[in-house]
Amino acid sequence: MPTRFSIPLLATSLAVLADAHATAQRAGPRDPVTDAFEVINEAPSSVFVDATTTHVPTAPSLHSTDSVFVDVNGDGHRDVVVSVEHGVNRLYLNDGTGKLRYVPDAFGRTMRDNEHVRTADFNGDGHADMVFISESEEVHQLFLGDGKGGFTDASERLPAGSQGNGLAVGDVDGDGRADIFIGSTGETGHGAGAPARASRSLLFLNDPKRPGHFIDASATHLPQGDAQTEGVALADIDGDGDLDVVLASPAHPNRLLINDGRGRGRFSDQSHRLELKVPMETREVHVADLTGDGRPDIVFFNITSNNAAWDKDPQTRLLVNDGNGRFRDETAERLPAHTFSSWAGTVVDFNHDGHLDLLVGAIQVPGFVPLQLRAWQNDGKGHFRDVTLAVVPGITVGRSWSMGQGDLDGDGRPDVLTGGWGTQARLLLSGGADG
Numbered sequence: 001m002p003t004r005f006s007i008p009l010l011a012t013s014l015a016v017l018a019d020a021h022a023t024a025q026r027a028g029p030r031d032p033v034t035d036a037f038e039v040i041n042e043a044p045s046s047v048f049v050d051a052t053t054t055h056v057p058t059a060p061s062l063h064s065t066d067s068v069f070v071d072v073n074g075d076g077h078r079d080v081v082v083s084v085e086h087g088v089n090r091l092y093l094n095d096g097t098g099k100l101r102y103v104p105d106a107f108g109r110t111m112r113d114n115e116h117v118r119t120a121d122f123n124g125d126g127h128a129d130m131v132f133i134s135e136s137e138e139v140h141q142l143f144l145g146d147g148k149g150g151f152t153d154a155s156e157r158l159p160a161g162s163q164g165n166g167l168a169v170g171d172v173d174g175d176g177r178a179d180i181f182i183g184s185t186g187e188t189g190h191g192a193g194a195p196a197r198a199s200r201s202l203l204f205l206n207d208p209k210r211p212g213h214f215i216d217a218s219a220t221h222l223p224q225g226d227a228q229t230e231g232v233a234l235a236d237i238d239g240d241g242d243l244d245v246v247l248a249s250p251a252h253p254n255r256l257l258i259n260d261g262r263g264r265g266r267f268s269d270q271s272h273r274l275e276l277k278v279p280m281e282t283r284e285v286h287v288a289d290l291t292g293d294g295r296p297d298i299v300f301f302n303i304t305s306n307n308a309a310w311d312k313d314p315q316t317r318l319l320v321n322d323g324n325g326r327f328r329d330e331t332a333e334r335l336p337a338h339t340f341s342s343w344a345g346t347v348v349d350f351n352h353d354g355h356l357d358l359l360v361g362a363i364q365v366p367g368f369v370p371l372q373l374r375a376w377q378n379d380g381k382g383h384f385r386d387v388t389l390a391v392v393p394g395i396t397v398g399r400s401w402s403m404g405q406g407d408l409d410g411d412g413r414p415d416v417l418t419g420g421w422g423t424q425a426r427l428l429l430s431g432g433a434d435g
Contacts, residue, residue: 050396059424063087064084079149122178165184200222231248340371346358355379361401
């Protein structure tokens with residue numbers, strides 16, 4: 001039997017519906033990501049809370065390749081700058097609690113094949129500047145910060161381009177100004193057996209007469225030859241007070257370049273100091289004291305192939321400083337064994353015990369299958385055990401790329417943003433269930 005409405009009741013109902021519709025129209029379109037449900041956060045681990053859903057703008061297919069944490073607008077909170085492959089690089093401003101807000105067009109509107117980002121005060125004005133490198137277009141970008149969250153494109157100050165894949169900044173010539181080191185590759189395709197053309201690393205020295213402008217010292221200050229470099233780490237390897245370079249290669253044995261120690265930033269190839277037991281396709285390198293003896297060690301993150309068939313052993317490898325300027329491969333006795341590929345990882349004391357631990361990106365190749373981020377805990381003497389299930393929330397499944405870290409929420413402990421190639425970048429706030 002049909003429901004009967006009185007005329008007054010029908011009119012009232014229509015008025016309520018009209019008012020609701022008008023309110024919705026005034027509020028704008030309703031975002032299905034957040035509309036009409038309460039967000040229930042992933043259960044925290046003992047170390048990290050996955051705050052991605054509530055703190056990071058949703059972009060589930062963004063190719064976020066790298067990030068840096070730095071205060072760009074002078075409010076005392078670290079913001080996040082993200083390099084984006086096949087896209088426009090991004091600025092996320094921090095509200096002080098770690099919640100990030102996307103600022104469109106902060107770095108222009110031109111999409112490029114961006115691989116990495118680093119920050120320094122290149123022109124000496126007290127504000128954070130950014131350098132990005134791109135691969136396919138071979139166009140590297142420099143943006144000068146105004147200290148208020150704005151940036152000016154000064155890319156014309158970078159004197160050369162390359163197929164950029166590795167990036168590090170630091171004062172290599174001892175003049176107090178940040179210089180730029182770019183690792184380059186020469187890919188001609190991504191299929192199996194695609195030939196590679198010769199490539200060279202780039203060293204841009206900050207011009208002492210015009211800070212924030214750069215001089216190409218690649219030909220005069222670096223060993224020459226086919227570089228094929230995917231990752232770069234600047235660190236004082238030999239303890240003489242200047243920055244040396246460790247280079248990660250997808251095609252050649254990894255290399256060690258030693259600074260001449262005379263404040264000139266001239267490097268010689270000392271790769272014979274590295275014990276390289278197996279062929280590697282290395283994508284990222286980090287240098288840190290992992291054994292607690294006060295000397296720098298080297299970690300190489302490796303893949304079996306670039307999303308093709310099984311080829312090289314992708315085991316992450318740890319080279320330990322022997323105290324005599326050489327590095328022994330002690331992977332077998334110090335690191336968990338694995339067969340997943342790792343495009344990147346980071347060194348961070350995630351359990352706050354004073355010993356540096358490792359977060360390791362994991363992707364199954366062949367297949368390019370997203371896997372859970374791994375956590376390896378240091379015993380204080382450089383022996384690591386897998387504590388993933390206790391440390392990393394289970395939702396952190398993705399094609400993990402390079403990671404930024406720093407204190408975003410003001411609790412004095414490092415937080416981590418894990419880039420994701422074609423998967424959501426994930427924010428892990430330090431604290432966890434006991435924090």
